[in-house]
Amino acid sequence: MGLWFYLQQPFAQHALIAGTLVAIISGLLGPFVVTRGAAFAVHGTAELSFTGAAAGLLIDGDAILGALIGSVVVGGAIGLLGVRQRERDSAIGVILAFGLGVGVYLLSRYHGFATQATNILFGQIFGVSDGQLELLIGVAVSVLIATALLYRPLLFASVDPDVAEARGVRTRLVGVAFLLVLALTVTEAAQIVGTLLVLSLAITPAAAAGRLSARPGRVTALSVAFALVAADGGLVLSLQTNVKASVLISTISFGIYVVARLVGAATRDRRGRRTTAAPARPYPATPTARV
Amino acid sequence: MTQARPMVAAPSTTAPSVALSGAALRFGDRTLWDDLDLAIAPGEFLAVLGPNGAGKTSLLQVLLGLRKLSAGAVEVGGRPPRRGSSVVGYVPQQKAFDRDLPLRGRDLVRLGLDGHRWGLARRNRETRDRVARVIDDVGATAYADAPLGLLSGGEQQRLRIAQALLGDPTVLLCDEPLLSLDLHHQRAVSELIDTRRRAANISVVFVTHEINPILSMVDRVLYLVGGRWAVGPPDEIMTSERLSDLYNTDIDVLRVRGRIVVVGTPDAAHGEPGGDHHHPVDTGPVPGPPRAPAGSTGGRTG
Numbered sequence: 001m002g003l004w005f006y007l008q009q010p011f012a013q014h015a016l017i018a019g020t021l022v023a024i025i026s027g028l029l030g031p032f033v034v035t036r037g038a039a040f041a042v043h044g045t046a047e048l049s050f051t052g053a054a055a056g057l058l059i060d061g062d063a064i065l066g067a068l069i070g071s072v073v074v075g076g077a078i079g080l081l082g083v084r085q086r087e088r089d090s091a092i093g094v095i096l097a098f099g100l101g102v103g104v105y106l107l108s109r110y111h112g113f114a115t116q117a118t119n120i121l122f123g124q125i126f127g128v129s130d131g132q133l134e135l136l137i138g139v140a141v142s143v144l145i146a147t148a149l150l151y152r153p154l155l156f157a158s159v160d161p162d163v164a165e166a167r168g169v170r171t172r173l174v175g176v177a178f179l180l181v182l183a184l185t186v187t188e189a190a191q192i193v194g195t196l197l198v199l200s201l202a203i204t205p206a207a208a209a210g211r212l213s214a215r216p217g218r219v220t221a222l223s224v225a226f227a228l229v230a231a232d233g234g235l236v237l238s239l240q241t242n243v244k245a246s247v248l249i250s251t252i253s254f255g256i257y258v259v260a261r262l263v264g265a266a267t268r269d270r271r272g273r274r275t276t277a278a279p280a281r282p283y284p285a286t287p288t289a290r291v
Numbered sequence: 292m293t294q295a296r297p298m299v300a301a302p303s304t305t306a307p308s309v310a311l312s313g314a315a316l317r318f319g320d321r322t323l324w325d326d327l328d329l330a331i332a333p334g335e336f337l338a339v340l341g342p343n344g345a346g347k348t349s350l351l352q353v354l355l356g357l358r359k360l361s362a363g364a365v366e367v368g369g370r371p372p373r374r375g376s377s378v379v380g381y382v383p384q385q386k387a388f389d390r391d392l393p394l395r396g397r398d399l400v401r402l403g404l405d406g407h408r409w410g411l412a413r414r415n416r417e418t419r420d421r422v423a424r425v426i427d428d429v430g431a432t433a434y435a436d437a438p439l440g441l442l443s444g445g446e447q448q449r450l451r452i453a454q455a456l457l458g459d460p461t462v463l464l465c466d467e468p469l470l471s472l473d474l475h476h477q478r479a480v481s482e483l484i485d486t487r488r489r490a491a492n493i494s495v496v497f498v499t500h501e502i503n504p505i506l507s508m509v510d511r512v513l514y515l516v517g518g519r520w521a522v523g524p525p526d527e528i529m530t531s532e533r534l535s536d537l538y539n540t541d542i543d544v545l546r547v548r549g550r551i552v553v554v555g556t557p558d559a560a561h562g563e564p565g566g567d568h569h570h571p572v573d574t575g576p577v578p579g580p581p582r583a584p585a586g587s588t589g590g591r592t593g
């Protein structure tokens with residue numbers, strides 16, 4: 001059956017809508033993940049959404065709702081336990097180890113479909129119900145609004161925390177808020193690519209964009225574009241080929257990154273310099289003092 | 292006066308831009324400094340010296356409103372300090388930016404203006420021109436659009452100064468801005484700060500390990516050592532007697548070709564040959580002739 005046939009089916013339309021939203025929010029947050037060195041936070045919250053999902057399945061038969069609620073708890077806990085990156089990483093390790101243990105226990109108590117559990121790990125977007133889709137859309141829109149509000153102080157706090165603090169940015173608060181929206185984003189992405197492959201949407205597109213530009217706005221735009229190509233491209237290809245969407249998404253994402261590295265390596269070092277030959281001036285071009 | 296200076300000290304006619312009285316800072320039972328009285332005049336250049344852990348950075352944090360005094364009072368621009376005040380510009384301790392940081396120098400400078408506001412930045416010609424002007428003022432136009440992480444330490448530092456100057460502060464707080472810069476950049480960066488303070492009558496509080504690169508610019512020195520402090524013109528403070536008194540041990544202060552060499556401090560912090568610094572003793576700026584003292588010297592030992 002042709003692609004056109006599939007695209008008219010609600011299950012495929014749902015998947016594409018969800019994929020598009022997830023790509024936008026992941027691509028948007030990705031540059032902050034890279035700048036703040038928060039890759040482990042992404043990985044940790046993603047794996048812990050497994051625990052939330054298992055709890056959701058057990059209590060209410062709804063893995064997505066459980067994962068979303070669990071991610072907020074986990075994101076908040078990481079934010080409150082760790083301030084500096086190193087502290088944060090060990091805080092994540094501690095919570096991750098405990099949380100996964102709880103997840104395994106919860107899953108052993110669950111006697112429903114075993115595939116529900118593997119879907120959490122590897123992603124299965126083609127099975128979302130109308131209600132779940134609405135939930136995913138609602139959360140994605142909230143994340144989008146929150147990120148837009150946070151954008152400037154978050155950028156400031158991420159690149160230059162000392163000065164940001166002095167200029168009045170509540171860097172601690174902004175950091176916790178970031179981890180909360182990140183946890184929600186990661187959980188949404190996990191519905192599509194699975195908890196194990198979340199980094200392919202939350203980091204790879206931003207890392208690729210960072211090879212091509214140093215302008216924050218442009219990096220963000222490229223990151224979103226790359227995430228969209230990977231997510232929607234992977235979903236569409238999956239419809240045609242029967243290969244699991246998460247495999248295709250992570251492959252496309254990686255391909256984009258490799259190309260970006262090659263292109264970026266050729267231009268990066270000289271980018272943005274006005275003069276090629278002028279050595280550093282011995283003295284600043286100071287204006288005449290108005291004394 | 293032997294030099295054209297905008298001012299040295301005229302405390303009676305101008306309100307000080309920074310005023311500390313009876314100020315103390317303690318952590319637990321450890322006292323960083325106490326009973327500190329200090330008024331910094333508009334346009335004055337104050338160097339803050341002292342060994343590691345003496346509380347220099349903490350003093351700046353107090354002036355930034357990030358830390359509360361344990362006792363005493365402080366005012367910046369006539370008011371208690373508060374975070375995000377536009378009166379104050381801040382150049383943090385020199386720390387290199389990550390090579391892969393997705394940010395240009397121009398973006399860093401711009402963040403100093405509105406990075407603390409919620410929401411997205413709007414495109415705005417007036418702001419863009421203002422940013423471009425201050426970048427030009429510090430001589431950083433040629434590399435303002437390059438990735439920040441690929442710039443040299445001196446170039447990054449100039450952009451930080453541009454960021455700090457963008458809000459037209461009346462007080463500029465600099466925390467070891469010369470650290471890890473080579474001699475040539477030390478000189479360029481400190482002259483840049485000096486030029487800007489003269490042009491706009493900015494008070495500069497300049498924390499440094501190393502007074503020689505800025506010796507010709509300094510009006511007064513605040514020297515902090517293990518809970519004690521002294522303040523006054525460099526000629527008065529940077530002497531064997533005063534420093535021996537402060538450190539409670541024998542210190543020799545030598546003048547070698549117009550440079551100050553301090554020998555015998557426990558942490559070998561000041562231009563001592565073979566110390567932890569990166570400048571040969573026989574090069575560097577030659578300080579100007581001695582100036583009229585600022586009048587206010589104080590200090591406390593014991």
Ligand SMILES: Nc1ncnc2c1ncn2[C@@H]1O[C@H](COP(=O)(O)OP(=O)(O)O)[C@@H](O)[C@H]1O
Pocket residue numbers: 318323341342343344345346347348349350
């Ligand atoms: N929140 C704090 N609690 C306890 N001690 C602190 C705190 N902040 C700083 N200190 C201590 O105060 C001392 C002074 O620090 P700092 O102002 O950074 O010194 P300097 O900049 O002169 O090297 C250091 O020994 C530091 O360990």
Ligand SMILES: [Mg+2]
Pocket residue numbers: 347348349
């Ligand atoms: Mg310090």
